[in-house]
Amino acid sequence: MVLMQLHHRSNKKEVDTLEEDVDFIKTEFVMMKSALMDVVEKRSQMAASRSLSTWFRLLFGLAHNVEDCLMEFYLHLEKPSRAACSKQLLLPRGTIAKRMRSLRNQIKQVNTSSDHYNSAISSSGAQSQLNTGPTVVASRNVPLIGREKEKSDLIQLIYQEGEQHRVMSVYGMVGIGKTTLVRSVYESQEISTLFKQRAWVTISHPFNHHDILASLPRELDAQSYSLFGSGTQSSRRCLIILDDILYIEEWNLIQPHLPEDTSTHIIVITREASVAKHCSTTDKNIYKLEYLEDNEALELFKNKVFMGSSDIDLNDDMTIQAKLITNECDGHPLAITTIAGFLARKPKTTMEWKKLNDDLSAGSRSNPNLETISRALAPSYDDLPYHLKLCLLYICVFPKGHNIRRKRLVRRWVIEDYASNTHNMSAEQVGERYFQEFINRSIIRPLETVTHNAGSIDYCQVHSLIHDIIASKSKEENHGIVLGHSSNNQDTIRHLSIISKGKMGKDMLESSDLSHVRSVTVFGEWTSDFNLGTMRLLRVLDLEGTFGLKDHDLKKIGNLLLLKYLSLRGCVDIYHLPNGLGKLWDLQMLDVSGTSIIKLPKAVTKLKKLLYLRAGNVPNDDDTSSSKLKMSRYLSKWLQKETGDGELPQGSAKIVQLGTTSLNNEKKSDKYHKYKVLLPTFMFGRDMHGVETPDGISELDVLHTLGVVNVASRKAILDEIEKLTKLHKLGLTGINKKNSQGVLCAIAKLTLLRSLSLRAEGKPGLHGCLDHDISLLKNLHSLKLYGNLVILPTWITQLQHLVKLKLQSTQLELAFSMEVLGKLPHLAILQLWKDSFQGEEIIYHFQQGLFPSLVMLELSDQDGLKSFRFMNGALPRLQSLYVENCIHVDNNGFSGMSFLPSLKEVMLNGDYNNKFMDNLRAQLTQNQNQPVLKWAWA
Structure with a gap:
């Protein structure tokens, strides 16, 4: 027995006791998690009870302490042990045994008191059921300020297809003004003239559909009783408002009793996007109310x-x-x-x-x-289910007003087990669904100004006042704190965020107990006073964008044995990862993209649980000038150390400018030859967007995401990549004619691959590299091609499930390429960046029948772009057109914009003259959808 081996110096009675304690608290931990879910669902009922709230906090903290103790105990069971060389990495076994016994006693005390508090909660819940039935609100004039456009839109929506029975939904977060807007419409002259009978019913909670069904006919008039449930057709036009439907089940109980004749219109007001969609079924009948401009x-x-x-x-x-x-x-x-x-x-x-x-x-x-x-x-938080409350509390690790990267947030949810695999969705897909739920509830909002990835939300912010509420809840429950924005008065810190604030921040760190911290997030400058060594329970270390972080600051990273998430993204002063990284066996996420790391250490291959490995240039940072600047800094520092000054040897300046051009050996001096041997090899004849991986990368057989890998760095890399059969996302660079067939053969064996990025720098680029006759993935959803391609590969027509395509520097022939791409049936997002197509003058001519599913079209940095022509019937589903820094478009460069039936917004970034803007506005005015024009310029 493992415990017997572990405690060979202890007597049998002590071992049996420890084993009993472990089994007991493991079982109780599962029960506590279930109890927490039940209690949180009833939290709004017991909010007024101080004793109940205190009991909940004790239960919440106890569950975390139990989990911490179990995690530390399991470290002792490892064979071989990562801590064998340093006992300081583990809490002593005797200490853990004492904590186990203490926790067991605490659990027994909680169990003793749980019956009393459960009865109190039930009593509180029963008392809330004594509320009266639905409240029918009398009509009253409510002034409408700042919502004139929304009022006009809603009236127009009601008028559309006026004789057809429809259910319309208006949804938005608590207090956003849904009821005020709809009431203004309800009482308007246009609507009162259109509908001779009107009824407004506010749904009270707890819900009682019998009272609602009894009140509706009375609101219309006594003669309308026969309308409900009898199937009788009414000759009088009728408008029914159902205000504050919270759940789909409520609608399902009411709906069968509502009149279905063509003269009846129904408007549902709700907070929930899911309810709005369920009631109205079609998007055109759903109206989301946003914040005021x-x-x-x-x-x-x-x-x-x-x-x-x-x-x-x-x-x-x-x-x-x-x-x-x-x-x-x-x-x-x-x-x-x-x-x-x-x-x-x-x-x-x-x-x-x-x-x-x-x-x-x-x-x-x-x-x-x-x-x-x-x-x-508060209902914005209180009405959330348990799993969403945890996710929302966790957002507090980001300071108020911070721009939060979506993937960063979602993957942290995954690592913290707030989003888990289901039978048909991965944990990340579940996290993405949670994120969208917060968007639908208007708790978080997308930031278009920093969105570079058309078709998805790259960054978001939490509503300022909602952030205040969840920050207060987070402190209340000892969940997390942001040092630098507030003082620390918590007994236990589990999620710590640090904003550099000089001496104040240092004093706060020194006075805080960090032994229970599970996640650390640093914003701004790294401080050398910060000691990671005291955080044995740390699972997440997020240093994204931190400046001043150096290699030596990571020297003891291997001591964090429970670490699951490590991000150094954008830390440009990091050049190497320490060998101690290999001790982090639980690591699932490693992001070193945007650093100065050009080669990953052998230690990476020991990380058998790694799901995400990101390196090379930061995604979407496709300007090579940033890489050249990074390389120049690297060379300058290294040469200064070698030569004693900051000047480059004769001829070496060519490297700083390099791109992918190889140096002419005949021009190198003997002194410079030394530098060629010592300098990183990728500086000679390779691009700067990827990293070299060590032998054995194929051992990371659960990898989901890998990129960006330089396949020109070593020959065996392709044989290893093809063994990573669980890859969903892959980024490769360094592709050339010699390795291109091997690249395609390796990719073809990755049957789960959904996202692929291929890059080659310099004049040859991808030309002639992707033409091999090979069966590629037919289920690919996203494809990005960077480099001089010239001719589209024939296999691109096989990508019948492709949803997103990005092209940059591909130098394709415009007309033929657009015809080929236009036949991809599911292509929804098309991003055309600098030098996508050949020619000094580029004219996009969109004809009927091409791009049937395109929703987002993005054009960026196209100097030769002159005009867009949209024919009648073209791009039937296009909703968003994004044009950035295409400043040479003709004054009358847009034509046919009125033909785009689904267009919702046009976004411009860059300097455009008044004549051009006037022409564009005139075009959009003629469009039946009245698309919004958004313009940003430097």
Whole structure:
């Protein structure tokens, strides 16, 4: 028995006791997790009970302590042991045994008290059931500020196909103004004229559909009783509003009793995107209400502060303070209205508004009006299921206002086991679904200004006031803290974020107990005072974008035996990974992209659980100038060390400019030959977007993502890649005519591959490299090609499931290539970057029948682009057109924009003259969808 071997110096009684303790707390840990899920679902019912909240926090903390102790115990069972050479890496076995016994006693105490608290929760829940039935709200005039366009849109939606029975849905987050908007429409002259009978019913909770069915006919009129459940057709047009349907089940109980004749229209108001979709079934009948734009937010603020007048001219100082307030509210009408209502009763001075701003920016909730906002928005958190609450709490590791990269967040959820595999979805797919759920609920919002990946959300932010709420919840439950934005008064820190704040940050670190920390995220500058060695339980070390981090700071990384996630992404001063990395057997995510690492160490091959391995250039950073700058810095530092000064030897400056051009050996001096031997080999004749991998990379047989690998670095690499049969995403560079057939043969054996990136630098590029007659993956969803391709490979027509295609520097022939690509039936996202096509003048002519599924079209840095021509019937599903730095487009470069039936937005980035913009606006005005034009320029 393992425990007997482990404790050979202990007597049998002690071993049996430890074994009993382990079995007991393992079983109880499973039970505690289930109990936590049950309690969290009822948390809103017991929010007013201080004792119940305290009990929950104790249970929550105890569950974490049990998990920590089990993880440390399992480290002792490893064979061979990673800590054999250093006992300091592990907590002593005797200490663990004592903790086990203590935890067992604590669990027994919790179990003793659980019956009492479960009864209290049930009683609290029963009391909440005493609420009355649905409240029928009488019509009343509600002023609508800042929503004039939304009102017009909704009225137009109701008028469409006016004689056809339809269910429309309006959804958005709590307090966004759904009810106010719909009521304004409901009471408008147009709607009251169109519908002779109208009913507005607000759904109360707990839900009672019998009361609702009884109230609806009375709201219409007594003669309409026969409409409900009888199938009788009505001759009078009828509009029914169902406000605040929370669940699909509620709709399913009501819907069979609603009239279905063509004269009846129904509008469902809900917080949930899933409910809206279920009720309305078609996208055109679903309307999502977003936050107010800046101007509308300021208009609403002034209207409420000055009691109905928004025409007040504020002085410059008051305007600044007003905008700061509305910015803090993030365009949320309820928050703006509450704060403005408070200020309406105060002196209207700059100092008074500044005082409130200071409270807002500090996250202060001492002001009762700010507490009112928190309570009003609390359902955004309280109504979430348990798994989403955990994910939302975890977002607090990112400071307020921080731009969060989607993949970074989702993969951290996966590593923390907040998103797990299901029978038909991977853990990452589940995490992506959670992310979309938060978008649908308007808890997080996409940032278009930093989105480079058309068709998906690259970055997001948490609504400012929602961040305040979840930060408060996180502190309350000892979940996490951001040092640098707030002081630390927590007993236990499990998720730690550090914002460099000089001595204040140093003092906070020194005074904090970091022994229970599970994740560390650093923003800004690395501090040498930060000691990772005290964090035995650390699972996530996220240093993405941290500057000042050096190789020696990672020297003891191998001591973090439980580490699962390590990101050094963008840390440009990291040149090598330590050999101690090989001790991190649990590591699942390693991201060193955007660093100065050009070769991965042999230690990487020991990481058998690795799922994601990213290296080379940061994805989407395709400007080689950044790589050249990195290389120049690398050379300068190395040569300065070797020669004693910062000057390069004669002829070596050519390397700094290099790209992929090999040096002429005849021009090298003897002194420089020394540098050729010592300098990294990839500087000679290879590109700078990938890394060299060590022998044995094929041993990482569970890899999901690998890139960017330089296949020109060694011959055996292709034989190893083809053995990585679980790869879903692969990025390769260094492709040439000698290795190209091997590249395609290796790729063809990766049957699970869904995303592929192929790159070759220099004039030869990919020309003649992808023409081999070989059966490639027919299930590929995403393909990126970088380099001088000239002619599309014939096998691209086999990619019938391709959804996304990106081209850069491919120098293709325009007309033929667009015809071939236009026949791909499922292509939804097309990104055409610099030098995608040949020619000094490029004219895109989109004809009917091509690109039937295209939703997003992105064109970037195309100097020769002159015009777009859209024929009638072309691109029937195109929703977004993104044009960046294509400043040579003719003044009348857009034609046929009115023919695009699904177009929703046109995004421009760059300098364009007034005549061009006027022409584009005129085109969009003629489009029946009234697409939005967004323009950003330097």
